[in-house]
Amino acid sequence: MNGLLRFTPVRAWMVLVGLTLLSWALTERSGAARLATTAVVVIAAIKVRLVVAHFMELDPGHLPWRRVFDAWVVAVAAIILGGYWLT
């Protein structure tokens, strides 16, 4: 993650667009629906973290806020994936 934290905004944007297109390819083309959908939600959680770190500029130094946002993304991914795997 340290390497990622040194991303310039344009590199962060490129990675975010790349991850968006990757998750798109997974949903549209993959036959393994459950695995692909799980990957899509995990990718969304990674994208949230990238936005928080590189667009919102919440550095590791801003520890209490960073923890709040990290807890939020973990909770949201767990809710969505937990519900998905229950069905």
Added chain:
Amino acid sequence: MVATPIAVSGKSAAVQSSARPIPGDAGVWVFITADICAFALFFLLFTIGRVQQPALYDHSRQALDPNLGLLNTLILLTSSWFMVRAVQAAREGDRRRIGLNLMLAMVVGAGFAVVKVFEYGEKFAAGITMLTNEFFTYYFVFTGIHFLHFLIGMGALAVCLAKSSKSELDARYVTWIEATGTYWHMVDLLWIVLFPMLYLLRAA
């Protein structure tokens, strides 16, 4: 001799990074935290509904056009990137680059509204409303509330743009544009979760 300034510069940047104050002010972060927690509750409600009626949710989901959701994700990510550039320009006191990047953030961002209005229109034309079923109630309420956030963000961007040409580019302006940027990225962040949850949860 060459390595020294690089090492010093690298250390200095690292120290500055960890010591940098939070962008905007604490107030906007409190507001955003409360807002994303409200959305987390929305995601929980949706998930509970989906667990209870998986077939209905999957069937309804298939009436959505994921291409439009994808397009709106790319639009918001790109608009967010221009916003980051506008904030950087404000810190450097570059009035021309602030205006240019805010303008680009707004022009690209406006595409989100165009797509959303088209998408809502398509649904209404197909006879789908928020009363159709529980999935569409959540779909219209959540995307509607998110759209309201988007409109408020566009308004704040317009204020930043107006101020950039008239106001002094002092610390107060930087705080203002940083807070607006933080809010604008939150709009992006919420869509990053809403899009897969509403459009892409394929039943196995």
